[in-house]
Amino acid sequence: MSAAQLRTRHTGLWRRLSSRKWRRTSWFYAFIAPxxxxxxxxxxxxxxxxxxxxxxxxDGLNLANVKFLGLRxxxxxxxxxxxxxxxxxxxxWTALNLPAWMILSFILALILxxxxxxxxxxxxxxxxxxxxxxxxxxxxxxxxxxxxxGLLNAVISLFRPGTAIPWLTTHALQGLTVxxxxxxxxxxxxxxxxGLQDIPDELVAAxxxxxxxTLQVFRYVTLPLMTPVxxxxxxxxLIGSFQQYVIPQLLTPEGTLSSVPPRxxxxxxxxxxxxxxxxxxxxxxxxxxxxxxxVVAALAIVxxxxxxxxxxxxxxxx
Amino acid sequence: xxxxxxxxxxxxxxxxxxAAGAVAAACAPATPQIVEKEVIREVPVEKPVVVEKEKxxIVEKEVVKEVPVEKIVKETVIVEKVVEKPPEKxxxxxxxxxxxxxxxxxxxxxxxxxxFEEENPAITLEVIQAEPTRFFAMYAAGxxxxxxxxxxxxxxQYLARKMLYDLTPxxxxxxxxxLDDLAPANDYYKGYSALEIGxxxxxxxxxxxxxxxxxxxxxxxxxxAGLEVPSDTKPLAYxxxxxxxxxxxxxxxxxxxxxxxxxxxGWVDRFMMNMLGELxxxxxxxxxxxxxxxxxxxxxxxxxxxxxxxxEKLAQSSINPSPAGWFGNDFTQxxxxxxxxxxxxGAMAESDVTAGQVIMIPGPMWAGVRRDPTLTATGMIMAAxxxxxxxxxxxxxxxxAGAPAIERAKSGWGVPALxxxxxxxxxxxxxxxxxxxxxxxxxALETSPLQFNPFLGETTVADSWSTQLDRALQGEITFDKxxxxxxxxxxxxxxxxxxxxx
Numbered sequence: 001m002s003a004a005q006l007r008t009r010h011t012g013l014w015r016r017l018s019s020r021k022w023r024r025t026s027w028f029y030a031f032i033a034p035x036x037x038x039x040x041x042x043x044x045x046x047x048x049x050x051x052x053x054x055x056x057x058x059d060g061l062n063l064a065n066v067k068f069l070g071l072r073x074x075x076x077x078x079x080x081x082x083x084x085x086x087x088x089x090x091x092x093w094t095a096l097n098l099p100a101w102m103i104l105s106f107i108l109a110l111i112l113x114x115x116x117x118x119x120x121x122x123x124x125x126x127x128x129x130x131x132x133x134x135x136x137x138x139x140x141x142x143x144x145x146x147x148x149x150g151l152l153n154a155v156i157s158l159f160r161p162g163t164a165i166p167w168l169t170t171h172a173l174q175g176l177t178v179x180x181x182x183x184x185x186x187x188x189x190x191x192x193x194x195g196l197q198d199i200p201d202e203l204v205a206a207x208x209x210x211x212x213x214t215l216q217v218f219r220y221v222t223l224p225l226m227t228p229v230x231x232x233x234x235x236x237x238l239i240g241s242f243q244q245y246v247i248p249q250l251l252t253p254e255g256t257l258s259s260v261p262p263r264x265x266x267x268x269x270x271x272x273x274x275x276x277x278x279x280x281x282x283x284x285x286x287x288x289x290x291x292x293x294x295v296v297a298a299l300a301i302v303x304x305x306x307x308x309x310x311x312x313x314x315x316x317x318x
Numbered sequence: 319x320x321x322x323x324x325x326x327x328x329x330x331x332x333x334x335x336x337a338a339g340a341v342a343a344a345c346a347p348a349t350p351q352i353v354e355k356e357v358i359r360e361v362p363v364e365k366p367v368v369v370e371k372e373k374x375x376i377v378e379k380e381v382v383k384e385v386p387v388e389k390i391v392k393e394t395v396i397v398e399k400v401v402e403k404p405p406e407k408x409x410x411x412x413x414x415x416x417x418x419x420x421x422x423x424x425x426x427x428x429x430x431x432x433x434f435e436e437e438n439p440a441i442t443l444e445v446i447q448a449e450p451t452r453f454f455a456m457y458a459a460g461x462x463x464x465x466x467x468x469x470x471x472x473x474x475q476y477l478a479r480k481m482l483y484d485l486t487p488x489x490x491x492x493x494x495x496x497l498d499d500l501a502p503a504n505d506y507y508k509g510y511s512a513l514e515i516g517x518x519x520x521x522x523x524x525x526x527x528x529x530x531x532x533x534x535x536x537x538x539x540x541x542x543a544g545l546e547v548p549s550d551t552k553p554l555a556y557x558x559x560x561x562x563x564x565x566x567x568x569x570x571x572x573x574x575x576x577x578x579x580x581x582x583x584g585w586v587d588r589f590m591m592n593m594l595g596e597l598x599x600x601x602x603x604x605x606x607x608x609x610x611x612x613x614x615x616x617x618x619x620x621x622x623x624x625x626x627x628x629x630e631k632l633a634q635s636s637i638n639p640s641p642a643g644w645f646g647n648d649f650t651q652x653x654x655x656x657x658x659x660x661x662x663x664g665a666m667a668e669s670d671v672t673a674g675q676v677i678m679i680p681g682p683m684w685a686g687v688r689r690d691p692t693l694t695a696t697g698m699i700m701a702a703x704x705x706x707x708x709x710x711x712x713x714x715x716x717x718x719a720g721a722p723a724i725e726r727a728k729s730g731w732g733v734p735a736l737x738x739x740x741x742x743x744x745x746x747x748x749x750x751x752x753x754x755x756x757x758x759x760x761x762a763l764e765t766s767p768l769q770f771n772p773f774l775g776e777t778t779v780a781d782s783w784s785t786q787l788d789r790a791l792q793g794e795i796t797f798d799k800x801x802x803x804x805x806x807x808x809x810x811x812x813x814x815x816x817x818x819x820x
Contacts, residue, residue, distance in 0.1 A: 060454035061479055062818045082785075142643065148574045149641040162571010169636050170792060253639035259584065260784040262636055263792055277450065278781035279811050 054287035059280040073287035083288060086271035087295075093173060093267060094241040101181045102233055105188025106226075110218075112189065113196045123193070130186030138250040141179045142168065168251050172262040176247055184240075188233060195229030196222070224312040231311045235300055242296045245269035268292055415709035416442045420456075420463035421698075423447050425525070430722045434713065441709045457481075462701040464710040465717075468522065470506035470695035471588075474772035478512035478819050482521040483700035488711045489520055494719035499736050503527035505767045506695040512772035513606060522699035523718055526732030528660025529690035529760035530585070531592065531681025533559075534667045538675055539566055539576060539655035550756045553680040553688060556593065556623060559656065563632040566655040579627070580634045580645035581658040587779035588693040590620045591768045593684035595691075601779075606771050607816065609779065609808040611801050618801070620684065625797050628787060636788045660692065661760075662732040664753045676749060678756045691765040697735070733757065773815030774808065782807040 016022055054074070057067045077083045112123050129137065144151045145167035156163040167175040199222060207217050248265035261270050268288070276285035419426060423445060431443045446452070448467045456462050468476070476482050489497050503524050510518035533554070540547045543565050548554055554562075563578030581589065590601050594616055601617055603610055611617045628635035640648050648654040650669035657663065667676045681690035698717065704710050717723065718735060727734040727742035730750065734740055744750050771779075782804045790800040 057814065057818055059814075059818050060450075061457055061481070063458050065818065067817075139643075146641050147639060153573070157571070157573070162569075162573055164572035164574070166637065169639065169788075253583075253634070253636050253643075260781055260788065263785075263788045263794070266785075274781060274785075278775060278777050279807075280775045280778075281811075281814070282454075 056283045058282045090268045108189045109192030127186035169262045172265040227311040415706040418463045419465040421467040464704040471770040471776040474512040478772040486519045503692045524697040524735040527692040528662045530660035530693040534657045554682040577654045579656040596685040596687035665730045690760040
């Protein structure tokens with residue numbers, strides 16, 4: 001390469017580097033770099049390591065003689081009766097919790113969206129459970145739902161003396177639903193409320209002028225316009241239900257993280273925790289988590305795919 | 319020449335490559351070793367025996383080969399990790415050292431650290447909260463805490479995995495921690511091997527302990543039931559507890575108004591081991607490769623005992639849970655007649671409700687033989703991989719013989735691990751004197767330690783028991799099926815443990 005060619009090349013490079021576009025691009029990447037590095041180191045690498053762990057017999061302490069098991073941990077889950085049972089309970093719990101939570105949150109949002117006196121106070125009150133630490137929240141409910149000295153059984157005992165319904169053991173699934181719905185109501189209400197406040201008044205007014213009743217306004221104006229919010233809440237609720245762990249764990253008779261929750265709330269995450277920490281099966285526990293991820297992802301995809309039939313978007317109307 | 323612009327895709331590829339490189343570099347050893355030493359040890363033992371008491375003749379073959387740096391591939395199979403031995407005569411650290419201690423922060427307090435650092439300016443202590451996940455992460459990263467808070471059931475497993483530093487030489491020359499001053503409960507930290515706990519090299523010691531089978535009695539509930547308060551000198555039989563609990567547990571309709579008896583459900587396997595210990599038996603097979611409950615008549619009877627207590631609501635369980643979440647609180651609220659806990663609980667057994675009405679009685683007997691070991695022996699060990707053994711020993715001595723140990727001894731929350739400190743236990747009140755009297759009888763038994771299974775986690779058996787018991791109590795399975803399930807779950811875990819550890 002001649003000196004002239006080299007000079008031309010350097011000049012070209014310098015021109016490129018000093019160009020406005022290049023500077024803008026550099027700044028763009030400089031600004032996103034912290035997030036990108038965080039994403040790589042805190043998400044991608046742990047995920048890869050987690051996946052590798054799921055194919056080993058790692059127990060937390062045997063790094064020196066860890067064995068590669070291939071897909072055996074995944075195959076094992078198929079023959080694990082507790083894995084099947086816990087998955088079934090998780091589905092039951094999701095079917096119970098998700099509709100109850102969404103419907104009640106929506107109704108609450110509809111009520112508190114009305115122009116009533118003191119609605120700010122009510123909004124705050126209903127949101128309050130969402131900011132109470134979960135441990136305190138569960139203990140409040142334990143006082144209410146305890147078999148022997150709980151308030152609920154005490155009230156029922158006024159009519160039927162000696163009532164001792166085991167809300168936190170035999171009926172723990174129902175107990176868990178009540179606690180989870182109550183504690184999540186505030187968040188759901190706020191999201192629905194935001195959606196409701198986004199509905200243009202003109203549309204409602206137009207419907208009224210056309211003679212629509214309150215129910216018809218709700219059915220043909222409010223509900224369609226709220227479907228994107230319902231979709232968002234549904235996806236979040238679905239993922240949250242499958243990840244539920246803390247409340248069942250705190251419902252154990254001892255209420256500690258090392259005890260076993262009642263059988264009726266033996267959810268998938270509880271089973272994973274037990275396999276990892278009580279049985280020292282880090283590899284198998286991680287495989288169960290990956291399977292759970294696949295199930296949640298599949299359900300989320302189903303919701304996404306079906307959303308075109310029930311989620312209203314302006315783009316579709318064009 | 320074709321010009322190539324850096325587009326977003328290139329940038330992401332480059333970032334990922336740089337990140338992967340950085341990770342690979344971080345994971346690599348700081349200095350690459352050119353010479354690889356392969357040591358093959360032939361130990362004439364059979365699974366699952368971990369190490370023979372009498373050391374076998376070890377045939378060592380050393381293969382030294384030179385490998386170019388760029389061709390180093392991890393191909394060495396470490397047959398047996400050799401534990402670094404402490405120096406013959408331990409000396410104080412020459413230079414500044416930092417000791418990392420994983421402990422409960424309310425037990426190894428900031429004040430303790432401050433006092434130690436004032437006395438030992440060359441040593442810095444970093445106390446971090448004891449937490450399994452963090453411990454596993456630190457261990458995996460090759461930097462475990464130098465000192466670790468542990469409980470006795472973990473000791474055999476850590477010993478089998480060569481995770482413990484042999485502290486015998488330190489103890490032998492220590493001015494404050496003398497081997498002959500150690501209470502028998504410290505035997506949990508001694509062992510020739512993971513399967514022979516009780517004698518041999520010492521790897522740690524208790525911070526304090528209690529004979530854990532004693533029972534705290536709340537007298538008014540006995541009086542209300544028209545029963546005589548049990549003697550604090552004559553031990554009950556386990557069967558007596560069933561009969562007493564049946565009379566002491568009060569129901570109103572389906573509700574339980576007061577409870578007769580409660581024990582620590584998380585220790586159920588330890589209680590069973592102690593009960594079988596009276597007969598010279600164990601819940602495990604001789605080589606610890608199996609949990610045997612179904613085929614061992616005595617073990618079956620012990621298991622049935624605990625099942626019946628729960629099924630008949632004579633002890634707290636998932637179908638008759640503690641209203642306070644912990645039976646210790648039920649006792650102090652005056653709604654529990656008998657709480658089976660060690661001496662340590664005595665420090666809190668008296669509340670505004672129960673004050674002046676509590677006594678501690680001896681541990682019960684299953685087969686007529688008195689045994690009352692500590693079931694936890696909570697204490698401290700030093701990691702085999704510590705880089706600062708001398709400095710860590712200074713901290714170990716301080717915590718177990720210095721100001722923190724004296725503070726603990728005077729508090730009454732357990733029996734001091736050093737016999738020379740036993741006189742420091744509180745004895746001012748009638749209640750304290752009664753506890754001490756009952757305690758002395760239990761200590762005099764000098765019960766041998768329980769041999770825990772080195773291939774299992776600390777809570778595996780109790781966890782399995784608790785899960786299957788709940789199923790049985792809910793009517794999902796029978797007692798026999800429950801027992802078979804526990805056996806099968808635990809035995810699978812034992813086999814996996816053997817595969818991982820040996």
